[in-house]
Amino acid sequence: MGRTRGFDEATVLHTVRDQFWDTGYEGTSTYDLMDATGLGKGSIYKAFGNKRELYLRIFADYCDDIVGQVQQAVGSRQVDGPDATSGSPLRRLEQYVVSLANAFAAESPHRGCFLSKATADLAGADEAVAERARDAFDRIAGILGAAICDAQRANEIDPAADPRTLGYLLLSVIRGIDCIAKAGVDPSTLSDTARAAITLLPRPTT
Structure with a gap:
């Protein structure tokens, strides 16, 4: 035993x-x-x-956790009652991106997201880290893209736009805000940038 x-x-x-x-x-x-x-x-x-195996283990676990958090924040869900804000897919996206900007700004010290850090530190030299990072980014962009699809069905975003591309656009904005927050950029600038990214998503033409 x-x-x-x-x-x-x-x-x-x-x-x-x-x-x-x-x-x-x-x-x-x-x-x-x-x-x-x-x-x-x-x-x-x-x-x-060994050290590398342990790093890959905790990095994979972190990636799974963050993907789950994104799904919880912006994934499709039925809303009962008067909560129209949560029922709007576009509003869910805005709330999520702005909340991340605020969270990155409020960190002390500014250490940002571990997914971003691991990608910057090791993805260029370690294919296993790069593969896990790509998978996490694909899954996150996919969830954001699914929310874009929901917004298209709700007539909030141009139905001709490519959801996957817009999902990666929002992901890129989030990663960028994560990066510049570490330099101590003004919190209001970060939240305004997050809101601007949502504003710039293509709206229906009719």
């Missing part, structure tokens, strides 16, 4: 993710992970593999 682990795996993975998030892959040593988690090197390797 195997020995029960003397630690909570979810807590350890969360701690490891924050360590990589704060100091990056190259800036994080195995000894840093040992200090952060309180585990020995052998325990870390036995439970999670």
Whole structure:
């Protein structure tokens, strides 16, 4: 009968993710992970593999989490009662993009999104990271594109527009806001930019 682990795996993975998030892959040593988690090197390797395997594990988990958050925020849903705002697909998109801009602006320190950080740090050199990042971006853009389709059916966006392209357009705006927020750009500028991105989506011509 195997020995029960003397630690909570979810807590350890969360701690490891924050360590990589704060100091990056190259800036994080195995000894840093040992200090952060309180585990020995052998325990870390036995439970999670080497440093790269552990990084890929927490990055994949993070990507799944963020995709789920986007789905929850802008995915299609039925709204009962007087909540017309939530019932508007375009309004859902605006609320989501503006809320992210506000969240990025309010961070202290500004560390942004781990998906953006991992992509910038490693995707150019590590195909496994690049593949996971591409998959996450495709899924997020797909969810945004589905919300665009909902807005087209609601006659809020030009039905001739390509939902996938507009989904990637909004994704690019979000990633850009994430980046410039780290430089301390004024919060009102970030939220105004988010609203402008929604305003610029093509409206029906008739």
